[in-house]
Amino acid sequence: KRVIQYFASIAAVGGSKKDTSKGTLEDQIIQANPALEAFGNAKTLRNDNSSRFGKFIRIHFGTSGKLSSADIETYLLEKSRVTFQLKAERNYHIFYQILSNEKPELLDMLLITNNPYDYSYISQGEVTVASINDSEELMATDSAFDVLGFTPEEKMAVYKLTGAIMHYGNMKFKQKQREEQAEPDGTEAADKSAYLMGLNSADLIKGLCHPRVKVGNEYVTKGQSVDQVYYA
Secondary structure, rough: OOHHHHHHHHHHOOOOOOOOOHHHHHHHHHHHHHHHHOOOOOOOOOOOEOOOOEEEEEEEEEEOOOOEEEEEEEEEEOOOHHHOOOOOOOOOOHHHHHHHOOHHHHHHHOOOOOOOOHHHOOOOOOOOOOOOOEEEEEEEEHHHHHHHHOOHHHHHHHHHHHHHHHHHOOOEEEOOOOOOEEOOOOEEEHHHHHHHOOOOHHHHHHHHHOEEEEEEEEEEEOOOHHHHHOOO
């Protein structure tokens, strides 16, 4: 991180017109970090801000030694952390940043409360970290989106998908009587999750309880048990 900041500062692009709708190239290179950390870093047993993914960063320089471009490749994100955490660990920072209530309009838009214990995906372990101020980090993440050139609509779409995950984790299913078939045990969480993802709630539930699978050259509808739905 410090090396990137150093290169960005000493090799800043000079003489080019600035796009006032977003930050300069050197600003974007630096601000990519808080945005990536919000969605890819989490508290673990030994590190309050542990990176749970890999990233490969290329910084390109022109013949004059000035910055010309940069690109970042990410890989090996620990996807399982989204749905499960150890007791002394935490889910990804972005969930707790949103729930910090620093931007209350987000809570309204995402149809959520500011209580992490209302959402099973983010309350299996720790919900606060002494060394991290989630309110300040939310503002840093939101500002990073602006510097990176996200439009207001793109920013809201990112937040909505994050909120949808929280509601998705609250979906409940039960076994039909005398059948090895799951059915929804209430649809409130599914309705909210589907709304934020721009999906039809009935289609979301059907896709989980009765997925279409390819058998040979044809697609057939498959029944799912409760356990199969939860692990789908």
